Amino acid sequence: MNTPDHGAAAVLRSLARQLDAERAKVPVVGHLYLAPDTTVVATQIADLAAITVSFGAELVVLANEPSDQSRQASSELACAATSIGEAIAALGRVEVQLLFLEENPPHKAAPEANAVIKTQLHEARAQLGHAAEQLGRRAQSLTAPRVSAARSRTSTPLAEGQPSTNPPATGSERTTPSPRRH
Numbered sequence: 001m002n003t004p005d006h007g008a009a010a011v012l013r014s015l016a017r018q019l020d021a022e023r024a025k026v027p028v029v030g031h032l033y034l035a036p037d038t039t040v041v042a043t044q045i046a047d048l049a050a051i052t053v054s055f056g057a058e059l060v061v062l063a064n065e066p067s068d069q070s071r072q073a074s075s076e077l078a079c080a081a082t083s084i085g086e087a088i089a090a091l092g093r094v095e096v097q098l099l100f101l102e103e104n105p106p107h108k109a110a111p112e113a114n115a116v117i118k119t120q121l122h123e124a125r126a127q128l129g130h131a132a133e134q135l136g137r138r139a140q141s142l143t144a145p146r147v148s149a150a151r152s153r154t155s156t157p158l159a160e161g162q163p164s165t166n167p168p169a170t171g172s173e174r175t176t177p178s179p180r181r182h
Contacts, residue, residue: 008065008073011058012139015080016132018051023128026091029118036121038102041095048088048128055081069142076138083131090123 025044027036055077062074097116101108 008062008069009139009142012073012076012135016135019128019132022048023125023132026121026125029121035098035117038095038098041091041098045088045091048084052081052084072138076135080131080135083127087124087127090120094120
């Protein structure tokens, strides 16, 4: 059964997994000579832009669903879109730096060039990680109340033929403690 509430949580989980996959693709640079290719960075920017478009489409769908869970999911998607935008901006700064270094090879050995690239790649990974974690937590919170409510209604089954140790209370039973005698 796929209710809108479960649907919103499933959408958030799916998008969180997409962001985790994209975060794993962000290059880790140890030395500038091992820096990512401009094509790799440009491709990742395009991939994140496509994910942003899918976020927008999901926002439109969720906006037309009247449930509280849909509104909460919409809010998380909007916040995640901000983080994705920051990741795209960081990757854009890496792309600019890499293109500058391609045009100016003598600057490639400058420690500042390596520092800029490392910092921006770290920022992109951090923003994608933040967005994925937020979406995952919200998806969990959308389904958690149902699980805890179901668990509170569950009792330990009795063996067949075993009498219950806690018979149901009747209105005639004493509910106040008896006075103590010394």
